Amino acid sequence: MTAPVRLGVLGCADIARRRMLPAAVRSPDVEVVAVAGRDPARADETARAHGCRAYHGYPELLADPDVEAVYVPLPAALHERWNEAALAAGKHVLAEKPVTTAPERTAALYALARRRRLVLWENVMFVHHPQHEAVRALVRDGAIGDLRSLRAEFTVPRRPAGDIRLRPDLGGGCLWDTGVYPVRAALHFLGPHLEVVGAWLSRGPGDAVDTGGAALLRDAGGRTAQLAFGLDHGYRSVYELCGSRGRVVLDHAFTPPADHRPVVRLETPDGRREITLDAHDQVEATLAAFAQGVRHGHADPGPVVRQAELLHEVNTRARRGA
Structure with missing residues (x-):
């Protein structure tokens, strides 16, 4: 052992x-x-x-x-x-x-x-949860036809005043905290050849960091990723993959509890089907993957450097108002 x-x-x-x-x-x-x-x-x-x-x-x-x-x-x-x-x-x-x-x-x-x-x-722990491989398998097997787009959203409620996520001196703000997840989901399903078409970041009255954001990405084949993220919202953790003949939706996509049994929803002209998967602890899975790497x-680095480039592009585009 x-x-x-x-x-x-x-x-x-x-x-x-x-x-x-x-x-x-x-x-x-x-x-x-x-x-x-x-x-x-x-x-x-x-x-x-x-x-x-x-x-x-x-x-x-x-x-x-x-x-x-x-x-x-x-x-x-x-x-x-x-x-x-x-x-x-x-x-x-x-x-x-x-x-x-x-x-x-x-x-x-x-x-x-x-x-x-x-x-x-x-x-980034969510990529080690097998629910995403189940979604990938559906797409790979043609369950929704040709993949056209991804929509991903990760938002969380506001933290108490003074929380590190709300402090600019500590690198706070939604882009680095919740924005990572939908960007990584886009890379996970659409691959590394994405570019930022437009981006938006905002902050509420009295906020010192951005608490809401969105971005539109695309690849050379015309596939798109619509991403949203925030720190002052109702909790949302979801993505949707749309194809030429249907879509697949996953809730609790990014931070599921260890005892959560994922439900993958598949919708096509043939009807709607729900696929219930086994619970899985993505934190333990991440530690196991790290230990194996060691x-x-x-x-x-896999997609981490490309992810960093896209986050920088989102930030730059948003600051330019694009």
Whole structure:
């Protein structure tokens, strides 16, 4: 049996405490050995709850020779600095999305990981849920005819004042938080040869960051992706693939609970059919995929660099009012 990857966690963010650490403790593929935090009390509390040791600073954890990989759930503005520091310290990295907020820096970090024979893995978890492969199989088998377009939406309710998602100094805003998901869905189903046709970002009265956005993408074959995302909305997590003779719809597409049984809805001229799938924990699946990458030396960034380029294009287009 392969030994679990010895994992350290840089930061005590909500996603780490609520989702990643509990899943990591359950997982046979990783072993949580340390947690680091700027707040000593919070670091100690988090470490005790998950049976590992605490560090009261990120450099101290990176210097621990027993830590072979780190998970970085820090605010987006800090991702580049600490992802790079972890790679420089010889650690594999499971990075919260986005890896950085600039495509050239994302590409540079992947180049650094390759040079150091390390794995840099962006934590976009939904792609590891088998519900998306079930949708892909329907499209591949011609269930909706020729694929024409994708519509994807991921929006969440407003967080309390002071939340990192609402702070510009920490890289807040809907593009980096919820916008990643529909952009990645477009890449997942339509491939890398997409371009941004138009984009829009907005913020409400008193907001310091963008809280709503939309984008239109297309490829050379005329297929389109209509994307929407936001931080001040009712919860929506859905995509729809439309073809020449029907469509397939998936709700709870991006952040399904571990016990959720997905329902894929297929609509064609022959009628409507619902396909119920088994529940699956995409957090544990992500950890397993990361551990396999570490053990087998798989460091291919896949669509992450192209995703970073598209996010940059969306941001640029929106700022120009296009």
